[in-house]
Amino acid sequence: GAGVSxxxxxxVTEKGKDVxxxxxxxxxxxxxxxxxQRLGQGLEFLIYFQGNSAPDKSGLxxxxxxxxxxxxxxSTLTIQRTQQEDSAVYxxxxxxQGYTEAFFGQGTRLTVV
Amino acid sequence: LAKTxxxxxxxxxxxxEVNITCSHNNIATNDYITWYQQFxxxxxxFIIQGYKTKVTNEVASLFIxxxxxxxxxxLPRVSLSxxxxxxxxxxxxxxxxxxxLIFGAGTRLAVHP
Numbered sequence: 610g611a612g613v614s615x616x617x618x619x620x621v622t623e624k625g626k627d628v629x630x631x632x633x634x635x636x637x638x639x640x641x642x643x644x645x646q647r648l649g650q651g652l653e654f655l656i657y658f659q660g661n662s663a664p665d666k667s668g669l670x671x672x673x674x675x676x677x678x679x680x681x682x683x684s685t686l687t688i689q690r691t692q693q694e695d696s697a698v699y700x701x702x703x704x705x706q707g708y709t710e711a712f713f714g715q716g717t718r719l720t721v722v
Numbered sequence: 723l724a725k726t727x728x729x730x731x732x733x734x735x736x737x738x739e740v741n742i743t744c745s746h747n748n749i750a751t752n753d754y755i756t757w758y759q760q761f762x763x764x765x766x767x768f769i770i771q772g773y774k775t776k777v778t779n780e781v782a783s784l785f786i787x788x789x790x791x792x793x794x795x796x797l798p799r800v801s802l803s804x805x806x807x808x809x810x811x812x813x814x815x816x817x818x819x820x821x822x823l824i825f826g827a828g829t830r831l832a833v834h835p
Contacts, residue, residue, distance in 0.1 A: 613765075651809070652766070652825035664828055665822060700765050702823065709756065711823055713765025 611635075615701050616721035621720045622691055630686040630717045636702030641684050642702040642711065645677055652700065658684060691721045726810045731830040738797030740797040742829050747791045752814040755786060755793045758827070759805045769808075770795070797831075805833045 611669040614633040622628050632640050654668040658678045669675070673691075678684040688695055698718050704711040727745040734740045746755070754773050758766040770777055772784040772793070783796040797804055807828040 624788050644825070651827040654822060657822055693800055702765065704823075709754075709771050710768035713767065714765075717739075 613701055613712050614720050615699075615714035615717050617717060618715065619718045619720075621722060622670045624693060624721055625690055627687065627689045628691055628719065630688075630699050630701075630719070632684045632686070632701030632703075632714060634682065634684070634701070635705070635712055636682075638703035638705045638712075640704040640706070640711075641678060641683055642704075643684070643686050644700040644702070645670075645697045646700060646716070647697045655686070655699075688719075691719075695719060696721045726778075726812055726826050728810050728826060728829045730827065731832070733832050733834065735834050736801055737799050740800050740804070740829070740831060740833075742795045742797075742808055742810075744791055744795070745792045746810070746812045746821075749790050749812055750814065753812050754814070755790075756811045756813070757782070757784065757795050758809045758811065758825070760809065762806075766809060766825070768769065774833065789793055800831075800833045802833050802835065806831060 616631045622630055641658040641659055644652040645655055655661050656668055656676050658667050658699040660676050660681050673689045676686045689721050696719055700713055700716045702711040702713045743777050753772055756771040757769045760766040767768050770779055770782050770784045777784045785794045790802050807830050809825045809828040
């Protein structure tokens, strides 16, 4: 596609439910990143993929968070048993090998009520 | 990864030049300096990247002294639309083909009429 696409754009869920957030990177981009951004805060690194592998999962806040990537394309961030503190915008970015610039999606705004 | 330090916020007026300085005392030999801009409700977007001396593009200039322990993003003649958060990142863009993109808190620039 022309850019990084994230879905849904907005998600309201009840505390305790599981949610899946999707990221479609730019075609051919082998690096993919997930971030969390709380209101008025900076970007909190969660995880990045090199191809379908995640060399660094150190940013995942707890074992309720997991992510996968298939076909060196789409990635899914799953949050199990959501808590109110999970409310944030979740941003995805992709980058081509050896290229400077990472391209971000518009994010998924998650609200846990 | 080299730690970066930026001012939390800055204020300016339309038509003025704005300089945002980032400190990165532990920058490594292979590290590049990259700046991103984030508008409200959007993902960050790449502005400029440099290794040493000066880099200029249609949006900004980046000044890097010889010791590379700091860098200055210069925005000429800012307008209201330059109100955004600006992030300085330092990392080896060639490391394993990909490097973690770690964003700090950024500098919140407010441009006033």
